Amino acid sequence: MQSLSKRAEIDEKYRWNLESIYATEADWEKDFIAVAESLPGLEAFKGKLGESGKVLFSCLQRQDKLMLQMEQVGVYAHMRRDEDTTNTPYQALYDRAMGLWSQLGAAASFITPEIVELSDEKLADFFKQEPQLELYRFALEQIMKMKQHTRSAEVEEVLAQTWEVMSGPSNIYDMLTDADFKFGTILNEKDEEVEVTHGRYISYLESQNRRVRQDAFKTLYATYAKYSNTLASVYATSVKADIFGAKVRGYKSSLESSLKPLNVPLEVYSNLLETVNKNLPTLHRYLRVRKRMLGLDDLHMYDLYVPLVAQADRKIPYEEAVETVVKGLNRLGETYVREMATGINSRWIDVYETPGKSSGAYSSGSYTTQPFILLNYQNNLDGMYTLAHELGHSMHSFYTNKNQPFPYANYSLFVAEVASITNEALLTDHLLGQTTDSALRMYLINAELEKFRTTLFRQTMFAEFEYETHRRAEEGEALTPDLLNSIYKELNVKYYGAETVVDEEIAYEWSRIPHFYRAFYVYQYSTGISAAAALSKQIIEEGDPAVERYLQFLKSGSSKYPTDLLKMAGVDMTTPRPVQQALDHFADMVDKFEQMSLQTV
Template structure:
């Protein structure tokens, strides 16, 4: 069913089957899910037989690791089915129940296995090496065991680890408070649309209003949103301070010098990678200032304001794609990745990996999900526009990464690190940008597409780096014994905006409260990965376009590696060294090149 033909939001059962995902490939029915749930539940007591015995022999250790893989694999399917069914209709009480039970069972499983890592780390390194030499099949787990050994000095006794596992649910309180206030309790006043009619401002509609051609609508939406958030500034400050203290608590308990280094340790990423990102972006802020000045010129305003940053610079360009047209366009745009990649994409789409359209109760947004032994499912809320086309290519990038990882890696290494998670998705977008720019002969379309790509840079490299700098600062403040009150947070955040956007924009006072609405500040140093991932993907896409097959082969090999090596090593295999500022600088060089092209088109 094409989106344009709809008169109202359909119920789930009214959607055409071919535009919905096929979850029967996980479980044919809810009854089958119930059987799997009971099987996992019944397996939990069996975990006890391994407790206290891992260091006795290589055979015991191998058996415990295999059992963990087996039961975790089953749990992955139970959880994935429940969360996908829940998201296709969040109002369905049956699916809510499945999801809640799956979450609870997953926590039980993690608690049951909480002894495993401390016991492995209690085995002396020399004895562990003897186990690996004595038991050939244990060698599959060498990277896993080596990675655990890195954590040896940061892991506590089994009893202490059990306590920390129990504390984790309590430690989520700051994030839960933020989420409930932000998603459930916060409401916004009515504003006036382009026709002067009263309409409700919501978080979902906010960016749409900021993209309005009517500047009054943009300003009203911007000021109304931040004035509403500002009313709760002390509550937001308390929540974010609680989150920061939680991160610092776990870092100190585990003997890390800082919360930042504790977060980076999991991916074996040195602090220099984080600092390189911020420093390299700082060195290129003049290009952001150039972009801001160009935006001001394009829009023809005497003063550029923060609420003018999202409206398209190039007006009267409408690029529409039905879902089927988008699929065809994406297949053409991703042709540089080779025949095998395209064939797998076509087969995946045909076999219903994707849940395409919005329906009543469906979760908002888009994502790629799945687990070992299932298809890499995609949730969309497709809207027939250019943004939806890019979202489709983005999520297909995630899904193809998951497909290759799960096909070519054993269970223990099938999940890739979050550090590399945005590379495959963003690379697809970069190739799509290149394809669309190459094929268009229309000057205004070309300008529109360049503007779209520049906006990707602004929001993913510059903005996420600004977020990363803010996150680093708030943790350093608390680590020094300073309090985080709303006034201090807002003042620093306002000054950061002035630094990143320059003098050609009026940094409206309301932007000082933007930190109050960013959920990623509750993700423990997550945001920098968007910027590093985008930079790595941009560099790799340029290699693929310039070198062809050799670069494609390296890239596909990277997709197949899953979590079998550390993320920085995997990226080096693909041809990118993220310990160096070079990939970030190369990406920002492309940003400069795109600016040059847009300025030239403006002068023609």
């Protein structure tokens, strides 16, 4: 049986450089203690923020200093845990960091309530008294705008103390699915016994051998079905936490509580669902092409990921993927490419899957550190695109941290996926421009179609699931395993059922989506790909002017509301137009792909 290499067996150059944050855990401990011992200094400002602009500025500066240090402590502990989620000392490190985050939140909880108690006139006078307070003008405007949702200092302190408890469902889910779950084994194409893991699952679904695809599919979901009662309870608790947070702050719904602080209109969410639903016939047309090309009488859920152009399927080692991605992003300019390449060589990236390593991929880091990327790299096109995707996140963070003061360095979730998906679009354009081989071109267009299917359509389906589960829970309905399975199965029937056999096992897929523990996050993949489609088109067609607007967007962090940042870059997400334009692009690609497929018959 093929087994994963142990972490110690992986060459250092393929492991991220967490020692650049703390050379030893003793150094981490010093910062941990320093934050803990500094909390009383922040709390000393309690009840005094209305005294003068100087006092308010001093308090905000003290808070920033603590947040900077705490952020570094937290990301180090988080990434150490994710190296091996079965490592109990790292679990303890992470738990301690989360506990300290909660303490810091409680210590700072008086700040927002005291600020919203200031009159507009008094705050304006504070700006005159203390010119340095200008740094926080936009941040303070955001706080004042949320005045009706801010509670008293006492209530805010209690809410801050609940943060660690409220994150419990997500932590339980991670430990259960990453550390405890064992999915069993299947026989691969060579009849060798291989383990089914998070990282390998999609590669099995991409197998040209249908038996392998079906076995992997059934094996994986058998485990999720076995624990469906536990997983439903964990998810239901997470939804209840979302609803509690919304109610206690006076929001009409948990959806509003997620969107309103970012000044994102609720119509952005509803426009997305409505626009995608109107265009489902285009998805169904693509699925008909897929079924015909695979030569199947019935298209099953485990047939959705296999590449349709087998002769163009090839292994892409990590080094080749790096080289291709760097070349593919040349349109963003020499400086961008040079800084990205330097980052890769500075061990930003933890490359390969190892036992106990957290599944999936993400970009992390803090204002005071280099960016970091967790991968579970597989030697295929999807692995290369994941690399490009996460580098988009990291370069966004790199430019934001380099150009914004700390208060505006954390860009919002609404724009978080734009840079990553723009990277993917530019990579596709580069690859298509490098080959005249019809099979490879078909392969790349198929990959682009799959990106839209799995990002714009599938993530919108996820968003619809989140909307429905939160709506039902807000109306008092219990989120039982049967109900969750039913909601998810019906959505799959709507999105895929016209051309696909919706297998019973897919009803459990909701329980393997970790993003559901960050409520109303997934819709931003769909809005992100829509914005990225528009921006990448501008970059390709306009050149330097569009690149300059785009780089300015990357440098802007959270210095403006997210929809305003995108308008500055050239996209208005408050209208359905970008989503429809992206879907029109998908329809055009389906036309091209279908014509090419008929010519090869």
